[in-house]
Amino acid sequence: DxxxxxxxxxxxxxxxxxxxxxxxxxxxxxxxxxxxxxxxxxxxxxxxxxxxxxxxxxxxxxxxxxxxxxxxxxxxxxxxxxxxxxxxxxxxxxxxxxxxxxxxxKEDMATSTATLNDMECQVTLNVGREPGTWMPKEWAASGARLSLPMRVRFSDEDVDLGFPGEEALDAAGSRYAKRLDCAGGSFVGARGECEVRASGGAWATEPSGIAGASKLNFFVDFPVEAARNDVTLPAGRVFFSCTCWESNAAVPEGVTDGMVTLPDGKRAGIVEGPGGVCVLDQGGVSIKRNDVRNLWGALGDVMLILGRFSVAEPIPEVKANETPQERAVRERAEDAARGRF
Structure with a gap:
């Protein structure tokens, strides 16, 4: 002693x-x-x-x-x-x-040169039935959609995903990723405004084989299920995927001026972040569904299409002493985010 x-x-x-x-x-x-x-x-x-x-x-x-x-x-x-x-x-x-x-x-997590550190943006989910989805036939059969705007912030802080890692973020199934902050959002349902809580998530990028371009993968964890009509946002981990570029110079011609049409008929655009990184303003949303058919993930994860999402500049937060003009600006920004679909 x-x-x-x-x-x-x-x-x-x-x-x-x-x-x-x-x-x-x-x-x-x-x-x-x-x-x-x-x-x-x-x-x-x-x-x-x-x-x-x-x-x-x-x-x-x-x-x-x-x-x-x-x-x-x-x-x-x-x-x-x-x-x-x-x-x-x-x-x-x-x-x-x-x-x-x-x-x-511990493998090197620097999978590409693109970094989204300190990028804050508005990610709006558009959950609903999509062509080719393997979701149950009764799910979103009415054609209803669930639109959920969320404020998301990317960080370069390393996080431990625990055993056995997350293969949907990185093909190598790395246990480590970068931190993503997200507290959730709200949507208007039959009973009025519905709050949807999120507990954050993680993100990673993968080289795409094209100079300056990377595949951006991230997930957000939702502790509780949310529903609107026959559309449900399941509790658990929801995965997002789109493209990002290390700089504006690497973005293909026609994307920045909205001249490129994506397979769903939407015009492609970009959202710029700190350091010049550019993110495609649209992407896909999916969830895991592993069962006996793929030996509960032993043969690889089965991803079900849950919908799509858009990326935009952050919507101004609600202020306690918000003026009518500030409220109008905020509501227009929110309508624009939801109206992308």
Missing amino acids: MFVSSASNALSPRTLGSIRMEEKMEMARIPRPDGSGFPIRSAVLALLSVQSAFNLAGARELGGVVAELAGQRPLAADIDYFSSVFDAAVFAFCGNTVLNQLGIV
């Missing part, structure tokens, strides 16, 4: 301050939504990795080669080199994926 006390007294205020700063800088964690279930895909990958390791250690694969080189067995022409290469590839892929999900191996 005396030694510990002496060591503590020997620490300078500057050292103690550094320790406290490191504690504060501990990476934030984003808990997985309720009902995420057992990570079956990770379990299958782990089993495949173990099985491949046993196969490699066998007498007809890498284990036999090592034994022959060590002189522990005579040379024989019974080595199955094809199976050795196959098992080595499976072991490397499955093992690396599981270690990445566990956080033991």
